[in-house]
Amino acid sequence: MVDPIGAGMVALSAAIAVGATGIAAALGEQVIGSAAIGVMAEDEGFFGRGLVMTVIPESIVIFGLVVALILLFVTLPTI
Amino acid sequence: MFEPQAMTKVIIAGSKDYMSIVIDALHKHNAVHISDFVDEDDDFRIGKPYPNAAKLSERAVSLRSIASYLSITGKEDIQKRYPEGTITDEIDEKTEHLNVEVAQVTDTISDIDSRIKDINDKKRLLDPLKSFDLPLDLYSGYQSLAVFVGTLKGLPAISDITNDYELEIVPYGKGHAIALFVPKEFEDDVLKRLQDQSYSALSLPEIEGTPKGILGALDAQLKELESEKEKRQEDLSALRKRYIDYILASDEYLSIATQKAEAPLRFATTKNAFIIEGWIPTKNLEHIQRDVDRATDGHVMVATDTSEAVSAEKTPIALENPMPAEPFETLVRAFSLPKYNEIDPTKFVALIYPFLFALMLGDIGYGVVIIVIGLLVRRLLKSKGIRDLAAILVYAGVLSLVFGVIFNEFFGVELFGSKGLILPSYAYPTIPRFDNVLTLLLVTLVIGILMLTLGYVLGFVNEYRQHGLKHAVFAKVSWLLLLWGGVLVIVEILPPLTTGTAISISPALLAGLAVAVVGFVFLIMGEGIIGIAELPTLLSNVLSYSRLLSIGISSAGIALAVNKLSYALFFSKGGVFVIFGVLLLIVGHAVNTALGILDSGLQSLRLHYVEFFTKFYRGGGTKYRPFGYERKYTEEK
Numbered sequence: 001m002v003d004p005i006g007a008g009m010v011a012l013s014a015a016i017a018v019g020a021t022g023i024a025a026a027l028g029e030q031v032i033g034s035a036a037i038g039v040m041a042e043d044e045g046f047f048g049r050g051l052v053m054t055v056i057p058e059s060i061v062i063f064g065l066v067v068a069l070i071l072l073f074v075t076l077p078t079i
Numbered sequence: 080m081f082e083p084q085a086m087t088k089v090i091i092a093g094s095k096d097y098m099s100i101v102i103d104a105l106h107k108h109n110a111v112h113i114s115d116f117v118d119e120d121d122d123f124r125i126g127k128p129y130p131n132a133a134k135l136s137e138r139a140v141s142l143r144s145i146a147s148y149l150s151i152t153g154k155e156d157i158q159k160r161y162p163e164g165t166i167t168d169e170i171d172e173k174t175e176h177l178n179v180e181v182a183q184v185t186d187t188i189s190d191i192d193s194r195i196k197d198i199n200d201k202k203r204l205l206d207p208l209k210s211f212d213l214p215l216d217l218y219s220g221y222q223s224l225a226v227f228v229g230t231l232k233g234l235p236a237i238s239d240i241t242n243d244y245e246l247e248i249v250p251y252g253k254g255h256a257i258a259l260f261v262p263k264e265f266e267d268d269v270l271k272r273l274q275d276q277s278y279s280a281l282s283l284p285e286i287e288g289t290p291k292g293i294l295g296a297l298d299a300q301l302k303e304l305e306s307e308k309e310k311r312q313e314d315l316s317a318l319r320k321r322y323i324d325y326i327l328a329s330d331e332y333l334s335i336a337t338q339k340a341e342a343p344l345r346f347a348t349t350k351n352a353f354i355i356e357g358w359i360p361t362k363n364l365e366h367i368q369r370d371v372d373r374a375t376d377g378h379v380m381v382a383t384d385t386s387e388a389v390s391a392e393k394t395p396i397a398l399e400n401p402m403p404a405e406p407f408e409t410l411v412r413a414f415s416l417p418k419y420n421e422i423d424p425t426k427f428v429a430l431i432y433p434f435l436f437a438l439m440l441g442d443i444g445y446g447v448v449i450i451v452i453g454l455l456v457r458r459l460l461k462s463k464g465i466r467d468l469a470a471i472l473v474y475a476g477v478l479s480l481v482f483g484v485i486f487n488e489f490f491g492v493e494l495f496g497s498k499g500l501i502l503p504s505y506a507y508p509t510i511p512r513f514d515n516v517l518t519l520l521l522v523t524l525v526i527g528i529l530m531l532t533l534g535y536v537l538g539f540v541n542e543y544r545q546h547g548l549k550h551a552v553f554a555k556v557s558w559l560l561l562l563w564g565g566v567l568v569i570v571e572i573l574p575p576l577t578t579g580t581a582i583s584i585s586p587a588l589l590a591g592l593a594v595a596v597v598g599f600v601f602l603i604m605g606e607g608i609i610g611i612a613e614l615p616t617l618l619s620n621v622l623s624y625s626r627l628l629s630i631g632i633s634s635a636g637i638a639l640a641v642n643k644l645s646y647a648l649f650f651s652k653g654g655v656f657v658i659f660g661v662l663l664l665i666v667g668h669a670v671n672t673a674l675g676i677l678d679s680g681l682q683s684l685r686l687h688y689v690e691f692f693t694k695f696y697r698g699g700g701t702k703y704r705p706f707g708y709e710r711k712y713t714e715e716k
Binding site for chain 1: 626692
């Protein structure tokens with residue numbers, strides 16, 4: 001028996017997990033990205049290291065995605 | 080095998096009499112990386128350029144100005160190469176001649192341009208007056224009358240100053256154009272009133288006739304001038320066609336000659352001798368030694384410096400990889416060149432990058448599309464960097480196709496099987512991504528653990544070479560132990576944690592804990608207590624690999640959405656809607672392909688740069704720039 005409210009809650013949780021971490025990562029990358037582009041304007045060789053620094057906050061979205069995937073594909077079918 | 084090209088430090092020394100011969104010989108080989116001499120003292124001075132350097136640059140400047148007039152960029156291809164000898168013989172005369180010929184045409188063109196500009200200026204001035212019938216010469220030259228010709232925003236209200244005036248007015252732009260005649264004594268008052276309305280006077284050209292007539296004549300002149308200009312431009316492109324080979328070739332010749340003439344600026348010289356310090360790829364060493372020896376009759380010495388003082392820091396780096404892996408050098412270079420005693424990761428990148436890319440994209444349809452794009456780009460574009468990226472795309476496309484077969488995806492549709500488009504005569508086991516999320520999540524984490532392990536092993540090798548065994552153990556083995564100990568512990572305790580049963584103390588759990596503790600002790604011994612702060616990165620690095628699944632699923636999800644949408648909105652209705660359905664499919668999948676290339680490409684790159692490279696790779700090597708020239712347009716004498 002599927003519990004529609006429970007299922008909805010799980011789906012919403014998954015959405016919040018991805019959405020909130022996405023915003024968080026964007027806030028971090030905004031600052032780092034503009035600084036990295038500033039350095040690249042001076043020295044194009046910085047591209048590789050600039051990319052590395054820019055994507056560091058992105059891990060948080062990936063964690064959010066993992067949480068969302070587990071919610072959707074593991075928790076949801078059990079409800 | 081995993082190092083940059085072997086380099087030998089050389090010191091080339093001899094009498095100045097042989098300097099130009101040595102320069103020629105070295106330049107021909109295009110293999111010696113010269114270290115610029117900078118530390119001048121009383122004995123050794125920086126060499127002086129040959130006296131012809133100034134003249135050569137002068138010629139190059141005039142040739143390049145001709146080239147820019149003829150819009151020759153220096154990237155064109157030519158039919159056959161120019162022998163260098165013929166250029167040397169005739170360059171002065173021919174460049175002078177060419178200069179005159181081109182200048183004639185360009186002067187005419189700039190003359191025409193200035194006349195066109197002149198006419199346009201006049202047209203602009205007369206335009207507001209085009210509906211006034213008064214001939215132009217009647218707007219000036221009165222003793223008792225003041226004339227105001229121009230534009231203003233509002234209306235000229237001057238009836239309170241005088242009623243004795245003549246006004247012509249038409250709407251123009253956002254305001255009006257006026258020609259106002261008043262008696263001279265009211266001139267100042269009227270002007271003030273007009274200025275309140277933002278009056279701007281027109282300074283009329285001295286031409287006879289009505290504005291309309293003049294405008295017509297000007298238009299005719301303009302047309303004539305423009306066709307004349309077109310003809311001259313055809314002349315210019317004829318000149319370009321005739322001389323492009325010569326210009327490209329002599330520009331190259333001048334670049335080479337200037338390079339040679341200025342070479343002594345990089346040497347150390349005494350009154351009678353010169354010394355060049357530099358690096359030669361070890362495989363070319365003997366050949367160059369022999370050639371210099373022969374050219375100078377043994378008067379110049381090419382000595383190798385194998386002393387301990389030769390530092391790996393300064394050795395120039397030329398990457399050396401077999402052809403299939405070579406395009407991936409671009410990705411390594413974009414990060415940083417390796418140091419001389421560091422592992423060149425290109426071969427690992429070549430194996431892993433397309434694999435990770437394809438794991439994310441994993442679709443037969445998209446795989447085929449990006450193979451085609453890659454091949455097309457390689458055929459059409461010449462830039463080395465772009466061609467390398469295209470080659471990488473082709474590798475990634477082929478593997479995406481393979482993963483597409485495994486995941487059974489074709490533009491988001493199931494291709495094989497009972498629900499698919501094609502029912503194969505024998506079924507093979509496929510792994511549809513949406514049905515196997517957890518399994519694939521585990522697979523991505525395992526990939527992460529393996530890649531980190533490889534990273535730490537390579538890091539161990541690098542540290543061992545640079546700082547010795549003890550350091551390597553503390554810096555890298557510590558992490559390796561922590562990683563695998565942690566993996567063992569998590570594998571043991573995760574299932575009971577999720578099901579809520581008690582954790583049983585198994586031998587594997589104890590072993591894992593022991594290994595992790597040893598690793599932890601090594602870490603503290605190596606890096607001090609601050610090492611603890613770095614511990615969480617291990618977990619986040621492994622989890623980071625789960626993006627391989629997340630991005631793959633998003634890409635497949637978008638494809639699925641495009642298919643479902645086009646069916647629900649259009650195909651289900653039939654008739655003309657089918658056309659819209661097809662359009663939606665094409666646009667949707669095109670966008671998803673672009674996203675797929677960009678996202679899979681960047682994320683795969685990131686997994687290399689951030690998670691993998693940081694375990695072993697520092698980079699910071701100097702690029703190997705041999706003294707010489709890649710000839711494109713000329714042949715050596």
